[in-house]
Amino acid sequence: MIKRLPIIEMSDTLSNQIAAGEIIHRPSSILKEIIENSIDAYADSIDIYLEHGGKNRIIVKDNGYGIEKNELYLAIKKHSTNKIYKIEDLETISSMGFRGEALASINTIADIIIITRTQSDENSWKFDVKNNILKATHGFIGTTIEIKNIFHNIPARRKFLKSDNNELRNCLDIFEKIVLSFNDISFSLYHNKNLLYKYKKNIKEQRIKEILGGEFIQYSINIDHKSEFLNISGKIINPSFLDSIISKQYIYINNRFIKNRIISQAIQNAYKDVIYSKNKPSYIIFIEINSKYLDINVHPSKQEVHFYDSNHVYNIVKTCIETFLNKLNNIKNNKILYSNIKNDCNQFIPLLSQEETYNDKNHHLKNINIEKSIQNNLLEDNVSKYNLGTAIAQIHGIYILSQNQTGIILVDIHAAHERIIYEKMKIDFDNKKITQQNLLIPIIVNIPNKFLLVLEEHIQYINSIGFDIRIIGYNKLSILSIPSIIQNQDINKLMIEILSELYKLDNSYSFKEKIYKILANIACHNSLRANRKLNIEEMNNILRQMELTNKANQCNHGRPTWLYFSLKDIDKLFFRGK
Incomplete structure (x- = not known):
């Protein structure tokens, strides 16, 4: 028979150690809390010293306003703070810390020594918390906190710490996230007495460059x-150079690094078709918002926030990112045609998708189709007029070869045409100008059972873009009309793909985003396919439309639509001028 254990009240030591586990997971957690305290003390210089990845010792020195002598004993008690005084203060939190748990939690799992001095003190005060000794000492205005013997009294927790290098990486990750946001503070970090990083006060742009790279x-x-609700600033990657750097994503709310699914999804969706x-x-995004519109008191780590109007935040962030991406992706407005590949001769050869792989071993000579009627003087007259230059050839039925004043350009015909159609359909939908063609004979489509609920939920979306669909059975639908742009397409296949795409979408997508998903699918099906022969006039027409089309640098799926090779790059490949 199993013996029932009685309910008892935990000892203070046990409950404190459990509570500390919510805040202090490893040395990096301690480092974060102490640096944040230094920032809240208005320090403009913070020096950090780590030993063995922070497992043996962590020292943080700052030149902030210090701690009063008579407040030192109180500072290490649980829920003691000078950040908030009443419950209403939780709605207007502007400090990095506020819960009053950090030093108390650290004290339960490590030894702490505090050396501090305020402007009104004649000397510094050294407080050995473990031995409860407070005495006068020499020192500058500010606070130095030394933490050692981490998890010495909890062997089970200490054995789960990783190697020195792993724990150091965790500390550096926390350090980097804080340093990025506070460019008006100088920081230095030492490990085992070796200086690893030193950052002087600087403008935000320079601080970002120092940490994330040129x-x-x-x-x-x-x-x-800028708006009445929130302000957004920062940097986002140019989609054309997405593969040029390792993915780095930073979101800050009122200078605090946070993780938030709403904002992350808004940014990802803004990029979704490029x-x-x-x-x-x-990206690195800084958001300033009145504290009364968010709840930072969600988790002890203070890295999660809840917004009182998350939909509004989502829409503002997404619209902001889209606006700047749209400005970037207008080819006609770009005065300088940039190269979206690196100067590497191996990247001169365009990569082919599996669908476009050639079987003919001699395709590199045989399939180049150049219009002989184009004279060199005609090209020279037109080259200077356009960023994407003038077409001179179609290669393998897939690419347009054109030249402008400074080099040559390869355009993926299908990808470019897909973007042109997609953007036109979006404009027509927004202006309610999508035309419809009635079918003489309705098309009956059998749909998988799992798509039936999707169809019932989204039939209004599909019908709003030129379709006229009726559900006529448990897994059957009748198509009476289709958008006029659809020509010679397998309507059955297209409808199944549309339903499949909608099936994958979650509730975070708005009405318009779902419509655009459908339009993107239609555009893909109705764009020019490989091996469709074009004459020079048709190719130039595509180039001119690209220059007038929004986001024409990428197709709807994010693939590049064109690559540029400057004459200087080409000369290097042939060692010209050497």
Whole structure:
């Protein structure tokens, strides 16, 4: 028989150690809490010293306003703070810390020594918390906190710590996230007495460059949005250079690094039709919002927030990112035609998808189709007029070869035409100008059972873009009308693909986003396919439409529509001028 155990009240030691586990997971957790305290003390210089990845010792020195002598004993008690005084203060939190748990939690799992001095003190005060000794000492204005013997009294927790290098990486990750946001503070970090990082006060752009690198600055664009509800600033990656750097994603709310699904999804969806769906765009986003519109008191780590109007935040962030991406992707407005590949001769050869792989071993000579009627002087007259230049050939029935004043351009015909159609359909939908063609004989489509609920939920979306669909049975539908743009397409296959796409979408997508998903599918089916022969006039027409089309640098699926090779790059391949 199993013996029932009685309910008892936990000892203070046990309950404190359990509570500490919510805040202090490893040395990096301690480092985060102590640095945040230094920031809240208005320090403009913070020095950090780590030993063995922070497992043996962590020292944080700052030049903030210090701690009063008579408050030192109180500072290590649970829920003691100078950040908030009444419950209403939780609605207007502006400090990094506020829960009053950090030092108390650290004290339950490590030894703490505090050396501090305020402007009114004649000397510093050293408080050995473990031995409960407080005495006068020498020191500068500010606070130094030394933490050692981490998890010494909880062997089970200490054995789960990783190697020195792993714990150091965790500490550096926390350090980097904080340093990025507070460019008006100088930071240094030492490990085992060796200086690893030193950052002087600087403008935000320079601080970002120092940490994320020059390539991130080079391949990103600035964003800036101001409204009564919130302000957004930062940098987002140019989609054309997505593969040039390692994905880096940082979101800050009122200078605090946070993780938030709403904002992350808004950014990802803003990029959704200019990058591959599985790719993650790099960005660093700073959002300023009145504290009364969010709840930071969600988790002890303070890295999660809840917004009182998350839909409004989502829409503002998504619209902001889309606006700046749209400006970037207008080819006609770009004065300088940039190269969206690196200067690497191996990248000169365009990669083919599986569908476009050639079987003919001699295709590199045989399939180049050049219009002989185009004279060199005609090309020279038109080359200077357009960013995408003038077409001179169609290669393998897949690419347009054109030249402008500074080099040559390869255009993926299908990808470019797909974007042109997609953007036109979006404009027509927004202006309610999508035309419809009635079918003489309705098309009956059998749909998988799992798509029936999807169809019932989204039939209004599908019918709003030129279809006239009726459900006529448990897994059957009748199509009476289709959008006029659809020509010679397998309607059965198209409808199944549309329903399949809608089936994958979650509730975070708005009405318009779902419509655009359907339009993207239709555009893909109705764009020019490989091996469709074009004459020079048709090719130039595509180039001119690209220059007038929004987001024409990428197709609807995020693939590049064109690549540029400068004459200087080509000369290098042939060692000209050497």
